[in-house]
Amino acid sequence: MPTFMKLDDAFRDWYLERTGVLLDKDLVLPVLRALQGHPEAARLWEEHISAILEKVGFKNTTHEKNIYTGKFCGEKVLLVRQVDDFALGCHQESTAKSVYSEIGAKLTLHNEAEGPFEYLGLVNSFDGYDVLQTRDYIKLSAESCIRRLLKAHGWDNPSPRESSNKPKPPLHESDVANLFNLAAGPVKNTPEHKALEAEQGFGYRSVLGEILFAYVLCRPDIGYAVTTLAKFSTAPNALHYKSLKHLAIYLRQTQDWGIMCWRTEPVDSLPEVPHTPMKLDDSLPVTPPPSHLRQLITHVDVAHANELRQR
Amino acid sequence: MACRSRTQSICAQSSTEAELIAANAAAKVTKYLHFILHESGYTQTEPTPIYEDNDSAIKIVNHSRPTDRSRYVEIRHFALQHWRLMKDIMLIHLPGVVNPADMLTKALGWVLHHRHAPYLMGHYGNPCQ
Numbered sequence: 107m108p109t110f111m112k113l114d115d116a117f118r119d120w121y122l123e124r125t126g127v128l129l130d131k132d133l134v135l136p137v138l139r140a141l142q143g144h145p146e147a148a149r150l151w152e153e154h155i156s157a158i159l160e161k162v163g164f165k166n167t168t169h170e171k172n173i174y175t176g177k178f179c180g181e182k183v184l185l186v187r188q189v190d191d192f193a194l195g196c197h198q199e200s201t202a203k204s205v206y207s208e209i210g211a212k213l214t215l216h217n218e219a220e221g222p223f224e225y226l227g228l229v230n231s232f233d234g235y236d237v238l239q240t241r242d243y244i245k246l247s248a249e250s251c252i253r254r255l256l257k258a259h260g261w262d263n264p265s266p267r268e269s270s271n272k273p274k275p276p277l278h279e280s281d282v283a284n285l286f287n288l289a290a291g292p293v294k295n296t297p298e299h300k301a302l303e304a305e306q307g308f309g310y311r312s313v314l315g316e317i318l319f320a321y322v323l324c325r326p327d328i329g330y331a332v333t334t335l336a337k338f339s340t341a342p343n344a345l346h347y348k349s350l351k352h353l354a355i356y357l358r359q360t361q362d363w364g365i366m367c368w369r370t371e372p373v374d375s376l377p378e379v380p381h382t383p384m385k386l387d388d389s390l391p392v393t394p395p396p397s398h399l400r401q402l403i404t405h406v407d408v409a410h411a412n413e414l415r416q417r
Numbered sequence: 418m419a420c421r422s423r424t425q426s427i428c429a430q431s432s433t434e435a436e437l438i439a440a441n442a443a444a445k446v447t448k449y450l451h452f453i454l455h456e457s458g459y460t461q462t463e464p465t466p467i468y469e470d471n472d473s474a475i476k477i478v479n480h481s482r483p484t485d486r487s488r489y490v491e492i493r494h495f496a497l498q499h500w501r502l503m504k505d506i507m508l509i510h511l512p513g514v515v516n517p518a519d520m521l522t523k524a525l526g527w528v529l530h531h532r533h534a535p536y537l538m539g540h541y542g543n544p545c546q
Contacts, residue, residue, distance in 0.1 A: 383542030
């Protein structure tokens with residue numbers, strides 16, 4: 107069945123330049139060969155791959171269409187699909203290979219010898235995350251994203267004064283009240299704003315955006331700092347700049363932190379990477395542990411601010 | 418894991434109402450995760466504990482009746498009472514200082530930050546051992 111696309115201005119301009127004919131906006135264009143950037147490509151790919159995965163034996167969840175489960179080679183298999191990147195969870199590598207070759211065969215067109223579908227081995231990065239798979243745990247971290255940020259701004263090496271092995275907290279506690287109380291900085295697109303940005307040496311919003319990415323990936327520990335600093339992104343003052351840089355330095359000191367998912371049983375085929383558990387502060391009461399391992403736990407807290415600006 | 422830190426969309430009249438709204442939002446995410454886990458074959462057999470540090474909010478949910486001072490709260494926030502009876506969730510009291518959600522609502526000093534962040538991110542070691 108042929109697909110048609112509506113003519114957009116870019117195409118009409120191109121056609122006018124090429125042939126001197128201005129096309130009517132109501133015309134449609136038959137698509138002979140789908141290239142990248144085809145307006146229907148996303149939908150067609152979605153339909154195509156969903157049909158294939160269903161045929162292979164996967165079933166997706168109702169709320170998240172890209173999470174699939176299935177049973178292959180006698181074991182349960184989980185699959186996550188991020189458009190055209192696949193991550194598969196199972197016990198035996200042979201199962202993964204067989205599932206991949208099955209999907210690959212279905213993706214191969216009649217005139218191709220081999221489908222454009224490659225088995226890349228053990229996952230070490232996916233969708234922006236760094237994935238460390240070891241005998242006892244899987245760690246999802248944002249290390250490469252943080253390193254990229256630090257490198258781009260020349261913050262990748264600790265200053266000689268920074269000798270303590272204890273990382274700083276994401277925000278200076280004593281600065282927090284001042285973040286709200288001091289006068290706002292110059293608004294964007296003013297000469298004063300440009301001068302402050304030049305003085306500080308980095309763009310507030312761009313650094314904030316990069317840090318936000320790390321937060322969204324797997325760094326809930328900087329959540330409060332990021333959301334607080336984001337409140338000032340239209341008119342940051344010097345203290346906001348300082349706090350943001352402080353946050354970036356915190357990320358440097360803790361760049362290998364990530365979300366650890368502990369295995370119920372060790373997987374001996376994977377390397378053993380020791381993880382030193384952090385020491386608990388004995389002076390504080392204990393947070394209750396889950397009653398069993400697959401239990402979900404929810405924590406809720408609200409900060410109430412009478413001061414409107416601090417909400 | 419799912420986390421969220423943001424300003425509430427409505428103006429709560431009391432901290433109890435604010436906590437109720439937050440617990441409601443958390444319960445919705447919990448239910449969503451229940452569905453995904455169930456469909457992936459990891460059904461939650463017990464109600465999910467929601468740890469709260471506001472006693473009155475817990476009492477409103479657990480006793481299933483409004484107090485004089487909570488009658489003005491929007492009825493939709495009382496969905497928690499229903500979900501509790503359906504055994505989807507249960508509300509449990511947890512003192513503020515040990516509630517790891519503190520990390521996303523206030524600026525903590527190093528001691529508390531260093532306690533909550535590793536807890537949420539699983540750095541305290543394998544819970545299976």
